[in-house]
Amino acid sequence: MARFSGFGVTFKQMFKPRITGFYPKEKREKPERFHGRHVLNRYEDGMEKCIGCELCAGVCPAKCIYVRGADNSPDSPVSPGERFGFVYEINYLRCIHCDMCVEACPTEAITETKLFEFSFANRADAIYTKEELLVDDEGRAKRQPWELWLGGEDDKTSAWMRATSSSGDADYEGRVNWSGELGFGVREPEQGQSL
Amino acid sequence: MMLGAGDPLLSGKIDLTVVLIVIGKTVAVFAFLLVAVMLYIWFMRKVIADMASRVGPDTAGPWGILQSLADGIKLFFKEQSVPDSADRRVFFLAPYISLMTAFLAFSIIPIGGQVSIAGHQTYLQLADLPIGILFLLAMSGLGLYGVMLAGWSSGSKYPLLGSVRASAQMLSYEAAFGLAIVGVLVQAGTLSTRAIVDKQAWTGVGSLGTWYVIPAFVAFVIFLISAIAETNHPPFDLVEAEQELVGGFHTEYTGIRFAIFYLAEFMNLITMSAIAVTLFLGGPAGPSLGFLSATGAVNTWLMPVFWFVAKVMVLLFGTVWLRASLPRLRYDQLMDLGWKWLIELAFIWVMVSGVIIVGRNEGWNLIAVVPLSLLGGLGILGVLRASMPNRSELVEEIL
Numbered sequence: 182m183a184r185f186s187g188f189g190v191t192f193k194q195m196f197k198p199r200i201t202g203f204y205p206k207e208k209r210e211k212p213e214r215f216h217g218r219h220v221l222n223r224y225e226d227g228m229e230k231c232i233g234c235e236l237c238a239g240v241c242p243a244k245c246i247y248v249r250g251a252d253n254s255p256d257s258p259v260s261p262g263e264r265f266g267f268v269y270e271i272n273y274l275r276c277i278h279c280d281m282c283v284e285a286c287p288t289e290a291i292t293e294t295k296l297f298e299f300s301f302a303n304r305a306d307a308i309y310t311k312e313e314l315l316v317d318d319e320g321r322a323k324r325q326p327w328e329l330w331l332g333g334e335d336d337k338t339s340a341w342m343r344a345t346s347s348s349g350d351a352d353y354e355g356r357v358n359w360s361g362e363l364g365f366g367v368r369e370p371e372q373g374q375s376l
Numbered sequence: 377m378m379l380g381a382g383d384p385l386l387s388g389k390i391d392l393t394v395v396l397i398v399i400g401k402t403v404a405v406f407a408f409l410l411v412a413v414m415l416y417i418w419f420m421r422k423v424i425a426d427m428a429s430r431v432g433p434d435t436a437g438p439w440g441i442l443q444s445l446a447d448g449i450k451l452f453f454k455e456q457s458v459p460d461s462a463d464r465r466v467f468f469l470a471p472y473i474s475l476m477t478a479f480l481a482f483s484i485i486p487i488g489g490q491v492s493i494a495g496h497q498t499y500l501q502l503a504d505l506p507i508g509i510l511f512l513l514a515m516s517g518l519g520l521y522g523v524m525l526a527g528w529s530s531g532s533k534y535p536l537l538g539s540v541r542a543s544a545q546m547l548s549y550e551a552a553f554g555l556a557i558v559g560v561l562v563q564a565g566t567l568s569t570r571a572i573v574d575k576q577a578w579t580g581v582g583s584l585g586t587w588y589v590i591p592a593f594v595a596f597v598i599f600l601i602s603a604i605a606e607t608n609h610p611p612f613d614l615v616e617a618e619q620e621l622v623g624g625f626h627t628e629y630t631g632i633r634f635a636i637f638y639l640a641e642f643m644n645l646i647t648m649s650a651i652a653v654t655l656f657l658g659g660p661a662g663p664s665l666g667f668l669s670a671t672g673a674v675n676t677w678l679m680p681v682f683w684f685v686a687k688v689m690v691l692l693f694g695t696v697w698l699r700a701s702l703p704r705l706r707y708d709q710l711m712d713l714g715w716k717w718l719i720e721l722a723f724i725w726v727m728v729s730g731v732i733i734v735g736r737n738e739g740w741n742l743i744a745v746v747p748l749s750l751l752g753g754l755g756i757l758g759v760l761r762a763s764m765p766n767r768s769e770l771v772e773e774i775l
Contacts (some may be wrong), residue, residue, distance in 0.1 A: 191427040193703045200429040 205331055211295040213233035218280040218296050219271055220322045221314045222289065223363050229259050229315065230290035231266035237282035237291055245280060269311035274304065289359060290291070294322050298329040320364020383491070383570075385498035398647040402483075405502045413642045417444040423650045427700040448691040453729045456631035458686060461531030470529060472635045474522030474640035478647060481515035484508040485650045486573045486659050489679040499570060500681065502662075508569040512651060513554055516606060518548045520645065523608075523615070526637070527625035529537055538624030541707075542608060542615040542730040545596055548714040549605040549612075552598055556592055559595025560588045560655045561728050565662030573659035586775050589656040594725045598718050600694075605643065605714065609695060611702035614710060653684060677702075724753040 202209060211217075222230045233250020251267035259265040282291050291314075301307045306327055317323055321335055354370075360368040385394060406449040416442055418433065425432025433440030458467060488500030505679045520543060527539020564572045576587045605612040626637045651660055662683030688730030705713070724738050726751045735745040 187701045188697060191697065194429055195423070195426040197429060199431055201431050203431065299728070 233266040238284040245272040451635040462531040466529035470526035471636040477519040478640040478643035504570040530628040535675040549602040550717035553602040556599035576658035580659040609700040
């Protein structure tokens with residue numbers, strides 16, 4: 182009767198819990214290191230973290246980041262230090278969300294959120310400018326009209342988290358090596374690094 | 377008077393009330409079928425989703441029950457494109473042939489018992505034709521034209537291939553389908569669906585044995601298989617094999633015309649299940665509620681309809697289960713099953729049951745007749761199977 186055993190499989194399946202959920206009404210919790218779209222961060226005093234060094238653009242394997250730095254004016258500096266990111270664009274038609282830019286950034290200016298649901302209708306929208314990438318005064322990502330955020334998604338947007346011992350040195354496990362994020366504070370270290 | 381020979385409604389004088397009752401019944405049956413199709417499509421999608429650990433439609437209405445209505449409304453307002461190379465008149469006509477035959481085939485189904493409407497006694501059935509089953513065969517044969525003409529008039533190759541497949545498949549299984557029905561007719565001795573149902577009427581648990589599923593079990597199995605093949609449902613849905621033929625015969629159809637094909641397809645499935653219930657499972661027969669009056673509305677109107685719908689639903693669940701479980705047959709497997717197994721088995725079954733019935737009427741010794749005829753039948757089957765060419769040998773010869 183082996184050829185009829187398939188009927189048993191499908192019938193039994195009816196009484197098992199569903200695997201799929203009610204997306205987009207209900208969303209699953211994203212993994213800690215989820216790579217969504219980027220944000221450009223600020224310091225607590227509103228200064229931009231980006232210093233226009235172009236390391237992110239240099240390391241980007243997809244060549245999707247375009248940065249131009251400019252000198253800060255001494256009267257109204259945009260970022261602490263000499264220079265700031267004058268132009269900052271990421272082309273999401275090219276970005277592969279590898280997070281290399283985040284690794285390269287010396288000031289933790291660019292990080293990746295957990296937001297990934299955006300569907301632009303034209304190529305211009307696909308290129309996020311500095312205005313769109315920069316977090317607002319509360320440190321939250323700015324919602325673009327073509328992005329779908331539902332039910333408190335932006336509370337979990339700041340998701341960038343680095344392994345506390347990124348060089349593999351066990352002495353640094355569980356010791357936070359990053360500065361706080363505007364609006365989200367200092368994140369706890371990831372659990373389960375020392376398995 | 378041919379049309380209503382059995383129905384007591386039409387045996388007397390035909391006045392306005394009678395005409396109105398008939399029109400009312402027609403509208404009611406049509407609405408019943410449409411709602412049934414709507415609910416069946418929803419039910420199918422839900423059950424398959426359950427069997428695949430999914431949720432299924434859940435947005436339109438409670439539990440997504442209005443999903444097919446929403447789909448229908450959407451299709452109704454969509455653009456209807458016609459290919460330049462299409463034979464326009466036939467192209468427009470084909471979906472309606474499908475729909476019409478699907479609906480007409482249902483008209484002979486006894487849905488309930490005998491009731492009284494406005495002082496007239498009538499069956500809960502649209503038409504009780506004395507040639508009911510022949511009418512069914514005619515309609516299921518005509519239904520083929522809808523599919524065939526749709527594919528042919530589209531002026532496009534995939535629909536044509538799909539409709540050629542459909543014609544071959546439906547013709548092949550028409551034979552087994554008809555012979556399986558003959559297996560019941562031989563025992564019932566009538567073509568009228570109402571008379572067949574009456575022979576399986578409920579008189580107690582013992583009347584389960586008079587349901588033809590017991591004395592004609594082989595015919596029942598053959599009927600189910602060939603009915604599913606007739607309606608082009610999985611695992612016999614080669615007609616619309618998406619991987620090979622895009623959408624099959626209705627590839628070029630859009631909007632409401634496509635919806636009509638869709639509707640007709642599921643209407644056919646429901647009709648086939650209803651026919652199976654009528655022929656083999658006693659139709660509306662079933663125990664009535666003993667604590668209520670036997671002539672009250674519940675026991676004359678509701679209970680027979682309830683039993684009919686319940687039995688149809690069991691069969692329809694079976695079709696969904698098939699759809700969720702079985703992969704599509706290969707074309708040669710389809711033809712083998714139809715021509716080399718079902719038709720022969722049905723033939724032999726008709727002969728064996730014929731012998732048994734004649735034996736019973738003539739007073740032969742049934743203890744001898746039954747095993748002998750079964751043995752004879754199996755012998756014929758064996759000879760036929762042995763005389764068939766072996767596929768692998770044939771392939772070797774060709775190579």
